[in-house]
Amino acid sequence: MDLEHHLHYMRMATKLAKYALDHDETPVACIFVYTPTNQVVAYGMNDTNRSLTGIAHAEFMGIEQIQAKFGALDTSVFQNIILYVTVEPCIMCASALKQLGIQKVVFGCGNERFGGNGSILKIHQDSSTAPKNKYWSLPGLLRREAIMLLRYFYVRENERSPKPRTKANRKLDLTTFPPMDWSSYLSREDFTNIYGSAFLKFYDNRLDLSEKLDWSLIDNNQDLFFQELQAKCEEFSLQTSKKSKPETVS
Ligand SMILES: [Zn+2]
Numbered sequence: 232m233d234l235e236h237h238l239h240y241m242r243m244a245t246k247l248a249k250y251a252l253d254h255d256e257t258p259v260a261c262i263f264v265y266t267p268t269n270q271v272v273a274y275g276m277n278d279t280n281r282s283l284t285g286i287a288h289a290e291f292m293g294i295e296q297i298q299a300k301f302g303a304l305d306t307s308v309f310q311n312i313i314l315y316v317t318v319e320p321c322i323m324c325a326s327a328l329k330q331l332g333i334q335k336v337v338f339g340c341g342n343e344r345f346g347g348n349g350s351i352l353k354i355h356q357d358s359s360t361a362p363k364n365k366y367w368s369l370p371g372l373l374r375r376e377a378i379m380l381l382r383y384f385y386v387r388e389n390e391r392s393p394k395p396r397t398k399a400n401r402k403l404d405l406t407t408f409p410p411m412d413w414s415s416y417l418s419r420e421d422f423t424n425i426y427g428s429a430f431l432k433f434y435d436n437r438l439d440l441s442e443k444l445d446w447s448l449i450d451n452n453q454d455l456f457f458q459e460l461q462a463k464c465e466e467f468s469l470q471t472s473k474k475s476k477p478e479t480v481s
Contacts (some may be wrong), residue, residue, distance in 0.1 A: 232369070232425050232426055232427065234372075234426075234440075237315070237337050237369065237372055238372060238373065240262050240264050240271075240313075240315040240337070241315050241317075241337060241339065241372045241373045242373065242445070242448060243262045243271070243315070243456075243460070244260050244261050244262045244315045244316060244317050244339075244373075245260075245317055245339070245373050245376050245377065245380070245445075245448045246448060246451075246453045246456045247260035247261070247262065247274055247276060247453070247456075247457065247460065248260035248276070248317045248377065248380050249380060249448060249449060249451070249453045250276070250453040250454065250456065250457045251276040251277060252380055252383060252384055253452065253453070253454075255280060255281070256276055256277050256278065256279075256280050256281065257277040257279065257280065257381075257384055258277075258317070258377075258380035258381060258383070258384050259276070259277040259288070259289050259316070259317055259318045259381075260274070260275065260276045260277070260289050260316070260317055261274065261275045261276075261289045261290055261293055261314055261315060261316035261317070262274050262293075262314075262315045262316075262460075263275075263293045263296075263297060263312050263313075263314055263315075264312065264313050264314075264315065265308075265311055265312055265467070266311050266312065266313055266334060267311055270463070270467050271460065271463045271464060271467065272296075272297060272300070272312065272464065272467050273293040273294075273296035273297045273300075273464055274292075274293055274296070274460055274461075274464060275288075275289035275290055275291065275292030275293030275294075275296070276289050276292060277289050278292055286323065288320075288321065288323070288324050289316060290314065290316065290320055290324040290327065290328065291324065291327070293314070294327065294328075294331065296464065297309070297312070300467075306330075306331045306332055307332070309328075309331040309332045309333045309334065310332050310334055311334060312333060312334055313333075313334050313335045313336070313337060314328065314333055314335070314336045314337070315337045315338075315372075316336065316337070316338045316339070317338070317339040317340070317373070317376075317377040317380070318338065318339060318340055318341075318342050318377055318381070319338045319340065319341045319342040319346040319347070319348050319349070319350055319368075319370065320336060320338070320342070320346070320347050320348055321342055321345035321346065321347055322345055322346070322347035322351060322352055322354060323345075323347070324347065325346075325347025325348050325352075325354035325355055326347060326354050326360070328355075328366070329354060329355060329360065329361050329364045329365070329366065330360075330361055330364065331364075332361075332364045332366075333364075333366055334366065335366055335367050335368070335369070336348060336355065336366060336367075336368040336369070337368075337369045337372055338368065338369070338370055338371075338372070339370075339371070339372060339373045339374045339376065339377030339378075340371075340374045340375075340377040340378045340381075341370065341412075341415065341416070348368040348370070348416065349368065349370065349415045349416035349417075350415055350416075355367070355368045356368075367425070368416065369425060370411075370413070370416040370417070371411055371413065371416075371433075371439065371440055372440065373445070373448070374408075374411060374439055374440075375408055375439055375441070375442075375444045376444055376445060376448050376449060378408060379405070379444060379449055380449060382403055382404065383403065383449070386402075386403050408439065410437035410438075411433070411437050411438060411439050412437055413433065413434045413437065414434070417434075419431070419434060419435075422434045
Protein backbone atom coordinates (compact mmCIF):
# COMPACT_ATOMS: atom_id res chain seq x y z
CA MET A 232 0.00 0.00 0.00
CA ASP A 233 1.18 3.49 -0.79
CA LEU A 234 0.58 5.00 2.62
CA GLU A 235 1.78 8.47 1.69
CA HIS A 236 -0.63 8.55 -1.26
CA HIS A 237 -3.58 7.78 1.02
CA LEU A 238 -2.33 10.18 3.71
CA HIS A 239 -2.31 12.98 1.16
CA TYR A 240 -6.06 12.67 0.70
CA MET A 241 -6.71 11.99 4.38
CA ARG A 242 -5.04 15.32 5.13
CA MET A 243 -7.54 16.98 2.82
CA ALA A 244 -10.45 15.27 4.57
CA THR A 245 -9.03 16.34 7.95
CA LYS A 246 -8.67 19.96 6.82
CA LEU A 247 -12.27 19.88 5.72
CA ALA A 248 -13.33 18.50 9.11
CA LYS A 249 -11.53 21.44 10.73
CA TYR A 250 -13.39 23.77 8.39
CA ALA A 251 -16.65 22.14 9.55
CA LEU A 252 -15.65 22.63 13.20
CA ASP A 253 -14.93 26.32 12.56
CA HIS A 254 -18.37 26.67 11.00
CA ASP A 255 -20.33 25.15 13.87
CA GLU A 256 -20.65 21.64 12.53
CA THR A 257 -19.59 18.26 13.87
CA PRO A 258 -16.04 17.80 12.54
CA VAL A 259 -16.60 14.82 10.28
CA ALA A 260 -15.68 15.24 6.63
CA CYS A 261 -14.76 13.33 3.52
CA ILE A 262 -13.17 13.55 0.09
CA PHE A 263 -14.07 11.38 -2.91
CA VAL A 264 -11.16 10.68 -5.26
CA TYR A 265 -11.54 9.43 -8.82
CA THR A 266 -8.73 6.89 -9.02
CA PRO A 267 -8.01 6.71 -12.78
CA THR A 268 -6.76 10.32 -12.60
CA ASN A 269 -6.37 10.84 -8.83
CA GLN A 270 -8.64 13.87 -8.95
CA VAL A 271 -10.96 15.01 -6.21
CA VAL A 272 -14.48 14.60 -7.55
CA ALA A 273 -16.56 15.56 -4.50
CA TYR A 274 -16.42 16.36 -0.81
CA GLY A 275 -18.76 16.17 2.13
CA MET A 276 -19.11 17.59 5.60
CA ASN A 277 -21.50 16.66 8.30
CA ASP A 278 -24.52 18.93 7.88
CA THR A 279 -26.88 17.67 10.56
CA ASN A 280 -26.70 20.76 12.79
CA ARG A 281 -27.34 23.33 10.07
CA SER A 282 -29.95 21.34 8.18
CA LEU A 283 -31.45 19.72 11.30
CA THR A 284 -31.56 16.54 9.24
CA GLY A 285 -30.33 13.47 11.06
CA ILE A 286 -29.20 11.72 7.90
CA ALA A 287 -27.20 14.66 6.47
CA HIS A 288 -23.92 12.81 6.99
CA ALA A 289 -20.74 13.85 5.20
CA GLU A 290 -20.82 10.82 2.89
CA PHE A 291 -24.34 11.59 1.66
CA MET A 292 -23.35 15.15 0.77
CA GLY A 293 -20.53 13.84 -1.42
CA ILE A 294 -22.69 11.12 -2.98
CA GLU A 295 -25.23 13.79 -3.96
CA GLN A 296 -22.49 15.83 -5.67
CA ILE A 297 -21.33 12.80 -7.63
CA GLN A 298 -24.83 11.86 -8.69
CA ALA A 299 -25.49 15.44 -9.78
CA LYS A 300 -22.53 15.08 -12.16
CA PHE A 301 -22.93 11.52 -13.37
CA GLY A 302 -26.66 10.94 -12.90
CA ALA A 303 -28.31 8.85 -10.20
CA LEU A 304 -29.12 5.82 -12.33
CA ASP A 305 -25.66 4.78 -13.52
CA THR A 306 -23.59 4.13 -10.41
CA SER A 307 -20.62 2.59 -12.23
CA VAL A 308 -18.42 5.61 -11.54
CA PHE A 309 -18.24 4.56 -7.87
CA GLN A 310 -16.13 1.55 -8.89
CA ASN A 311 -13.41 4.10 -9.60
CA ILE A 312 -13.81 6.19 -6.48
CA ILE A 313 -12.08 5.92 -3.11
CA LEU A 314 -13.71 7.61 -0.15
CA TYR A 315 -11.42 9.25 2.42
CA VAL A 316 -13.35 10.06 5.60
CA THR A 317 -12.18 11.21 9.02
CA VAL A 318 -14.55 8.93 10.96
CA GLU A 319 -15.61 5.36 10.10
CA PRO A 320 -18.85 5.45 8.08
CA CYS A 321 -21.96 4.66 10.13
CA ILE A 322 -24.06 1.61 9.32
CA MET A 323 -26.38 3.66 7.09
CA CYS A 324 -23.55 5.24 5.07
CA ALA A 325 -21.52 2.01 4.88
CA SER A 326 -24.58 0.33 3.41
CA ALA A 327 -25.27 3.13 0.91
CA LEU A 328 -21.62 3.07 -0.20
CA LYS A 329 -21.86 -0.65 -0.75
CA GLN A 330 -25.08 -0.42 -2.76
CA LEU A 331 -23.36 2.15 -4.97
CA GLY A 332 -20.31 -0.09 -5.39
CA ILE A 333 -17.61 2.17 -3.91
CA GLN A 334 -14.07 0.99 -4.72
CA LYS A 335 -12.56 1.46 -1.26
CA VAL A 336 -12.95 3.42 1.97
CA VAL A 337 -10.06 4.90 3.95
CA PHE A 338 -10.88 6.35 7.37
CA GLY A 339 -9.35 7.91 10.48
CA CYS A 340 -10.96 6.93 13.77
CA GLY A 341 -13.61 4.35 14.53
CA ASN A 342 -17.26 5.14 15.15
CA GLU A 343 -17.87 3.22 18.35
CA ARG A 344 -21.62 3.75 18.47
CA PHE A 345 -22.70 3.40 14.85
CA GLY A 346 -19.70 2.17 12.84
CA GLY A 347 -20.53 0.07 9.79
CA ASN A 348 -16.99 -0.85 8.74
CA GLY A 349 -16.05 -2.99 11.72
CA SER A 350 -16.81 -1.18 14.99
CA ILE A 351 -20.41 -2.41 15.25
CA LEU A 352 -21.15 -4.21 11.98
CA LYS A 353 -18.93 -5.20 9.04
CA ILE A 354 -21.31 -4.00 6.31
CA HIS A 355 -18.43 -3.60 3.82
CA GLN A 356 -17.57 -7.30 4.00
CA ASP A 357 -21.06 -8.68 4.60
CA SER A 358 -22.44 -11.11 2.03
CA SER A 359 -26.15 -10.77 2.83
CA THR A 360 -26.65 -7.59 0.78
CA ALA A 361 -24.99 -6.69 -2.54
CA PRO A 362 -22.35 -9.44 -2.11
CA LYS A 363 -20.59 -8.46 -5.33
CA ASN A 364 -19.99 -5.00 -3.91
CA LYS A 365 -17.92 -5.96 -0.88
CA TYR A 366 -15.19 -3.38 -0.46
CA TRP A 367 -11.96 -2.96 1.46
CA SER A 368 -11.83 -0.48 4.25
CA LEU A 369 -8.53 0.84 5.60
CA PRO A 370 -8.74 2.25 9.13
CA GLY A 371 -6.43 4.33 11.28
CA LEU A 372 -5.02 7.00 8.94
CA LEU A 373 -4.71 10.32 10.84
CA ARG A 374 -6.79 8.74 13.59
CA ARG A 375 -5.51 10.95 16.39
CA GLU A 376 -6.23 14.11 14.41
CA ALA A 377 -9.82 12.90 13.83
CA ILE A 378 -10.28 12.15 17.54
CA MET A 379 -8.81 15.50 18.56
CA LEU A 380 -11.19 17.46 16.31
CA LEU A 381 -14.15 15.60 17.86
CA ARG A 382 -12.83 16.38 21.34
CA TYR A 383 -12.67 20.09 20.52
CA PHE A 384 -16.25 19.87 19.30
CA TYR A 385 -17.64 18.10 22.37
CA VAL A 386 -15.84 20.39 24.82
CA ARG A 387 -17.23 23.42 22.99
CA GLU A 388 -20.75 21.99 22.86
CA ASN A 389 -20.59 21.27 26.57
CA GLU A 390 -19.47 24.82 27.34
CA ARG A 391 -22.45 26.14 25.39
CA SER A 392 -24.88 23.79 27.05
CA PRO A 393 -27.23 25.36 29.65
CA LYS A 394 -26.12 22.67 32.10
CA PRO A 395 -22.42 22.11 31.50
CA ARG A 396 -20.93 19.01 33.00
CA THR A 397 -18.39 19.28 35.77
CA LYS A 398 -15.16 21.08 35.12
CA ALA A 399 -13.17 17.86 35.20
CA ASN A 400 -15.19 16.43 32.31
CA ARG A 401 -14.84 19.60 30.35
CA LYS A 402 -11.06 19.57 30.27
CA LEU A 403 -9.64 18.91 26.86
CA ASP A 404 -7.36 15.88 26.79
CA LEU A 405 -4.54 16.62 24.35
CA THR A 406 -2.24 13.74 25.14
CA THR A 407 -3.93 10.39 25.75
CA PHE A 408 -5.64 8.23 23.15
CA PRO A 409 -7.45 4.91 23.36
CA PRO A 410 -5.56 1.97 21.86
CA MET A 411 -6.13 1.41 18.16
CA ASP A 412 -7.92 -1.92 17.97
CA TRP A 413 -7.02 -2.93 14.42
CA SER A 414 -8.59 -6.36 14.91
CA SER A 415 -12.09 -4.78 14.96
CA TYR A 416 -11.55 -3.86 11.33
CA LEU A 417 -9.09 -6.31 9.82
CA SER A 418 -7.84 -9.80 10.45
CA ARG A 419 -4.10 -10.04 11.05
CA GLU A 420 -3.72 -11.65 7.63
CA ASP A 421 -5.69 -8.94 5.82
CA PHE A 422 -3.78 -6.28 7.72
CA THR A 423 -0.49 -7.81 6.55
CA ASN A 424 -1.72 -7.98 2.96
CA ILE A 425 -2.77 -4.34 2.97
CA TYR A 426 -0.21 -2.56 5.16
CA GLY A 427 2.71 -4.98 4.82
CA SER A 428 4.39 -7.16 7.45
CA ALA A 429 6.66 -4.27 8.52
CA PHE A 430 3.56 -2.70 10.08
CA LEU A 431 2.54 -5.72 12.16
CA LYS A 432 3.93 -4.19 15.36
CA PHE A 433 1.17 -1.58 15.11
CA TYR A 434 -1.47 -4.30 14.80
CA ASP A 435 -0.13 -6.51 17.58
CA ASN A 436 0.46 -3.68 20.05
CA ARG A 437 -2.71 -1.76 19.12
CA LEU A 438 -0.66 1.31 18.21
CA ASP A 439 -1.43 4.26 15.97
CA LEU A 440 0.55 4.52 12.74
CA SER A 441 1.90 7.79 14.11
CA GLU A 442 2.11 8.82 17.75
CA LYS A 443 2.60 12.43 16.71
CA LEU A 444 -0.31 14.58 15.69
CA ASP A 445 -0.03 16.99 12.81
CA TRP A 446 -1.24 20.00 14.79
CA SER A 447 -1.27 22.23 11.72
CA LEU A 448 -4.31 20.27 10.51
CA ILE A 449 -6.10 21.02 13.76
CA ASP A 450 -4.95 24.57 14.47
CA ASN A 451 -4.92 26.24 11.07
CA ASN A 452 -7.83 28.05 9.51
CA GLN A 453 -9.00 26.17 6.41
CA ASP A 454 -11.26 28.73 4.71
CA LEU A 455 -8.85 29.12 1.80
CA PHE A 456 -8.41 25.36 1.50
CA PHE A 457 -12.19 25.02 1.30
CA GLN A 458 -12.37 27.50 -1.59
CA GLU A 459 -9.63 25.62 -3.43
CA LEU A 460 -11.40 22.33 -2.83
CA GLN A 461 -14.65 23.65 -4.25
CA ALA A 462 -12.76 24.89 -7.31
CA LYS A 463 -11.11 21.49 -7.77
CA CYS A 464 -14.45 19.70 -7.70
CA GLU A 465 -15.93 22.26 -10.08
CA GLU A 466 -13.00 21.75 -12.46
CA PHE A 467 -13.60 18.02 -12.41
CA SER A 468 -17.24 18.35 -13.43
CA LEU A 469 -16.23 20.53 -16.40
CA GLN A 470 -13.71 17.95 -17.58
CA THR A 471 -16.11 15.08 -17.19
CA SER A 472 -18.81 16.78 -19.23
CA LYS A 473 -16.74 15.55 -22.20
CA LYS A 474 -15.98 12.26 -20.47
CA SER A 475 -15.45 8.92 -22.05
CA LYS A 476 -16.47 5.84 -20.15
CA PRO A 477 -14.20 5.43 -17.10
CA GLU A 478 -11.80 2.52 -17.11
CA THR A 479 -12.31 -0.09 -14.44
CA VAL A 480 -9.63 -0.26 -11.81
CA SER A 481 -8.97 -3.49 -9.99
ZN1 LIG B 1 -23.33 8.04 8.18
